[in-house]
Amino acid sequence: MRMKNPKDQDTKRAFTRRSLILGAGQLGLVGALGARLYYLQVVEADRYRTLSEENQFNLELLPPTRGVILDRNGIQVASNEDNFRVDLVPEQTSDVRATIDALRQVVPVDDWNVKRVLKEIARKRSFVPVTVVENLTREDISRVAVNAPYLPGIRIEEGRSRVYPFGSKAVNITGYVAAVSDTELTGDPVLELPDFRIGKSGIEKLYDQEMRGSAGRRQVEVNALGRIIRKLPGDEGQPGKNIRLTLDMNLQVFAHERLERGHAERVPIADIRVQEALARSGVPKRYLENDDGTVFLDEGGNIVQGESGAAIVMDVHTGEILTIASTPGFDPNNFNKGLSARDWENLLSNPRHPLTNKAIAGTYPPGSTFKMIVALAALEAGVVGPETQVYCNGHTDLGNARFHCWKRWGHGKMDVMDALEQSCDVYFYEAAKRVGIDRIAEMARRFGLGETLEIELPGERNGLIPTREWKLAVRGERWQKGETLITGIGQGFVLVTPLQLAVMTARLVNGGYAVKPSLIRREEGDAPVPKMNISRGHLAHVLEGMRRVVNGAHGSARSAKIPDSGFEVGGKTGTAQVRRITKAERATGVIKNEDLPWRERDHGLFVGYAPADAPRYAVAVVLEHGGGSKYAVPIARDILARAMEADGFEASEAEPVEILPQAQPETDQG
Numbered sequence: 001m002r003m004k005n006p007k008d009q010d011t012k013r014a015f016t017r018r019s020l021i022l023g024a025g026q027l028g029l030v031g032a033l034g035a036r037l038y039y040l041q042v043v044e045a046d047r048y049r050t051l052s053e054e055n056q057f058n059l060e061l062l063p064p065t066r067g068v069i070l071d072r073n074g075i076q077v078a079s080n081e082d083n084f085r086v087d088l089v090p091e092q093t094s095d096v097r098a099t100i101d102a103l104r105q106v107v108p109v110d111d112w113n114v115k116r117v118l119k120e121i122a123r124k125r126s127f128v129p130v131t132v133v134e135n136l137t138r139e140d141i142s143r144v145a146v147n148a149p150y151l152p153g154i155r156i157e158e159g160r161s162r163v164y165p166f167g168s169k170a171v172n173i174t175g176y177v178a179a180v181s182d183t184e185l186t187g188d189p190v191l192e193l194p195d196f197r198i199g200k201s202g203i204e205k206l207y208d209q210e211m212r213g214s215a216g217r218r219q220v221e222v223n224a225l226g227r228i229i230r231k232l233p234g235d236e237g238q239p240g241k242n243i244r245l246t247l248d249m250n251l252q253v254f255a256h257e258r259l260e261r262g263h264a265e266r267v268p269i270a271d272i273r274v275q276e277a278l279a280r281s282g283v284p285k286r287y288l289e290n291d292d293g294t295v296f297l298d299e300g301g302n303i304v305q306g307e308s309g310a311a312i313v314m315d316v317h318t319g320e321i322l323t324i325a326s327t328p329g330f331d332p333n334n335f336n337k338g339l340s341a342r343d344w345e346n347l348l349s350n351p352r353h354p355l356t357n358k359a360i361a362g363t364y365p366p367g368s369t370f371k372m373i374v375a376l377a378a379l380e381a382g383v384v385g386p387e388t389q390v391y392c393n394g395h396t397d398l399g400n401a402r403f404h405c406w407k408r409w410g411h412g413k414m415d416v417m418d419a420l421e422q423s424c425d426v427y428f429y430e431a432a433k434r435v436g437i438d439r440i441a442e443m444a445r446r447f448g449l450g451e452t453l454e455i456e457l458p459g460e461r462n463g464l465i466p467t468r469e470w471k472l473a474v475r476g477e478r479w480q481k482g483e484t485l486i487t488g489i490g491q492g493f494v495l496v497t498p499l500q501l502a503v504m505t506a507r508l509v510n511g512g513y514a515v516k517p518s519l520i521r522r523e524e525g526d527a528p529v530p531k532m533n534i535s536r537g538h539l540a541h542v543l544e545g546m547r548r549v550v551n552g553a554h555g556s557a558r559s560a561k562i563p564d565s566g567f568e569v570g571g572k573t574g575t576a577q578v579r580r581i582t583k584a585e586r587a588t589g590v591i592k593n594e595d596l597p598w599r600e601r602d603h604g605l606f607v608g609y610a611p612a613d614a615p616r617y618a619v620a621v622v623l624e625h626g627g628g629s630k631y632a633v634p635i636a637r638d639i640l641a642r643a644m645e646a647d648g649f650e651a652s653e654a655e656p657v658e659i660l661p662q663a664q665p666e667t668d669q670g
Contacts, residue, residue, distance in 0.1 A: 175202020
């Protein structure tokens with residue numbers, strides 16, 4: 001028998017010990033695992049069952065339907081429409097680029113959107129859908145649906161988007177909505193929804209909270225990765241509040257188009273005259289063509305841009321605004337769809353400032369439309385009477401300074417009504433000198449000038465009615481007597497908005513009641529309007545002067561008459577200089593507005609009302625660098641005629657009236 005090697009026996013014993021240790025370790029691990037499983041599945045079963053159920057169903061926010069904006073007759077000025085879009089789910093296609101290329105054969109998808117989609121896909125999970133194109137028509141969606149078998153990963157979604165049916169013609173009122181920026185996030189989860197839009201300007205901004213409504217909620221079933229498996233019914237939320245305006249959109253559209261056209265002719269782009277004018281100008285037609293496929297031709301057959309300015313029609317008794325136009329405008333629908341950087345830069349660089357609501361934020365010297373305020377201040381102070389006469393020889397002197405009348409050889413003897421009718425500057429130099437700047441400023445503020453009127457639009461500006469204290473505080477200089485004379489004809493430091501001019505006119509013609517402008521239709525009835533305690537006799541003399549401006553033998557706005565209307569119009573012209581006329585230029589002849597660059601041309605203004613014997617509507621028109629009041633008068637006339645026609649008077653748009661020749665201004669042309 002062979003003897004066991006002691007070394008082999010030691011090895012066997014060591015192996016046995018290691019096997020036992022390893023087995024004991026494995027047994028311990030299995031025991032620990034079993035204990036852990038028992039703890040999780042038995043002891044903690046209820047807790048993890050609850051967590052599992054919470055992970056299975058997530059809450060999804062549903063954007064509310066935004067309230068609509070309506071005019072006084074129920075016409076929708078801002079509404080919502082179905083928004084069809086196409087999404088792409090990357091995990092459902094083996095070749096994303098090939099799917100996009102195939103989609104481009106069905107509906108238009110530009111290169112910019114292709115780059116955006118590929119960038120979003122790269123940073124999102126493969127099951128998260130990415131919007132490829134939106135705002136598609138039903139015809140577009142039908143083509144996508146028919147080709148669905150050849151478009152893997154493509155799916156059709158439906159939402160709601162904001163639409164402005166009147167486009168640029170009401171954008172200064174409605175404003176627009178756009179995507180929420182990072183600075184506008186407040187923690188409200190609704191603002192973080194991909195397609196949510198908020199008001200950025202106008203009524204949309206001022207009443208954004210009311211029109212938003214409240215978001216709905218529904219449960220969606222998801223898997224462990226967060227992929228939506230199915231959607232369950234839920235709360236649809238509360239739609240936003242509708243806003244009803246005082247506007248008459250038929251009148252608003254007419255006023256906007258009439259103001260924009262000015263004294264030019266609207267001609268289709270295909271007209272041979274337009275083609276010849278385009279060839280002469282050498283300017284690409286995309287810079288000249290209007291939204292409706294037309295251009296404006298002046299009397300010489302040259303293409304001109306639409307006028308820049310504002311027009312307002314206001315009920316003189318209630319303050320309701322029927323029209324508040326500002327030109328040029330812009331299409332708010334482009335902001336909702338997404339504005340390109342180039343389009344935004346074009347809006348910012350446009351010298352006619354389409355982004356500015358000129359009706360409430362444009363400030364201009366009022367020119368001779370301010371003379372009613374000076375006349376009332378002087379009459380109320382007793383420094384002139386209705387029969388007081390001032391002799392106009394074409395100028396007045398103060399120290400070494402000479403102040404000219406617009407009529408070079410003068411008007412002769414003028415009382416207050418004569419001076420208003422013929423817009424005599426010398427009379428109002430004298431009236432202003434007698435009454436003083438402080439009483440002029442006090443009267444101006446009573447009529448709504450130099451302060452915000454709290455109309456329901458953001459961005460309203462104060463304008464400026466200067467005083468001694470203002471000049472000393474702001475400019476560090478004492479007030480000069482010559483500045484009082486210049487203020488007397490609405491020049492110098494005086495600045496007003498078109499809305500303020502409309503309110504001033506309404507307060508003048510309604511018997512001296514401090515009516516305030518309003519854009520929102522009130523259901524509870526009109527609040528009492530405070531009386532301004534102005535002498536009715538003094539108001540009557542001023543109104544007679546305004547009536548004679550249009551209907552008198554020497555009136556400066558005889559072209560404002562509305563033929564065959566059965567009623568008279570009253571009003572006042574105004575021309576506001578934007579440049580200084582030198583003594584040398586007066587000696588050689590004042591340069592005509594038509595021969596000046598656009599920015600150096602005079603502003604044209606007109607304020608009016610009708611009927612003259614029982615005023616109902618006031619109108620204010622400001623034509624920015626329009627060349628003087630003679631161009632503003634026909635615009636105001638036509639707008640006022642349309643307003644009266646809508647009110648039941650048988651007056652259609654007045655036929656074009658030949659513009660009366662007027663002397664070129666030396667200080668102010670009334």
